[in-house]
Amino acid sequence: MLRYHTHPVTAFAQNCSIVWDDQTKQAAVIDPGGDLPELLATIDRLGLKLEQIWLTHAHIDHAGGTGELARTRGLPIIGPHRGDQFWIDGLPQQSKMFGFPTAEPFTPTRWLEDGDTVTLGAHTLDVRHCPGHTPGHVVFHSPEMKRAFVGDVLFAGSIGRTDFPGGHHQTLIDSITQRLWPMGDDTVFIPGHGPESSFGEERLGNPYVRGT
Numbered sequence: 001m002l003r004y005h006t007h008p009v010t011a012f013a014q015n016c017s018i019v020w021d022d023q024t025k026q027a028a029v030i031d032p033g034g035d036l037p038e039l040l041a042t043i044d045r046l047g048l049k050l051e052q053i054w055l056t057h058a059h060i061d062h063a064g065g066t067g068e069l070a071r072t073r074g075l076p077i078i079g080p081h082r083g084d085q086f087w088i089d090g091l092p093q094q095s096k097m098f099g100f101p102t103a104e105p106f107t108p109t110r111w112l113e114d115g116d117t118v119t120l121g122a123h124t125l126d127v128r129h130c131p132g133h134t135p136g137h138v139v140f141h142s143p144e145m146k147r148a149f150v151g152d153v154l155f156a157g158s159i160g161r162t163d164f165p166g167g168h169h170q171t172l173i174d175s176i177t178q179r180l181w182p183m184g185d186d187t188v189f190i191p192g193h194g195p196e197s198s199f200g201e202e203r204l205g206n207p208y209v210r211g212t
């Protein structure tokens, strides 16, 4: 069975998720934005073997700890989509702008495309490219768990900001309606910030996407 635990990191309380195979304890961390000592202590406490880093997008609160974690643990960096290269290049500047510790530079081991899959032991998650908040934003969907890790695409009652460089409102709405909704109303999503919700609940009550 696939399991997950969400651990908020950084001053932005970014929902970093640890996903693992129950039997083999092989784990991936999604969006290690920072607070690596606490994050690694949690992974140790759960008795997991961290093998991969998966990124939804390259904003500092999601990707800031990636370079250091990959270097110190010898981990591959999977994602995001190439559209976020300029955000990765701009991480040192993002660090300064938001008062974060200076992010170590990194190069993804593997860029992701819409329709790709990532694997953890015997388990597979589907990758969907969901631009709009950033051009290279991806989400990870586990049909097995009926869960989607959506980063800053969608929140409970809100949607991602689109006023950053490369952001685009209608593109974000299209990503949500064309790539998230088909996962099913009963799919629970883990947003980049705030509480979990389901796609069905958002289609009913989220003012940005109600009735879509």
Ligand SMILES: [Zn+2]
Binding pocket: 057, 059, 062, 133, 152
């Ligand atoms: Zn973001």
Ligand SMILES: [Zn+2]
Binding pocket: 012, 014, 059, 061, 062, 152, 192, 193
């Ligand atoms: Zn964020």
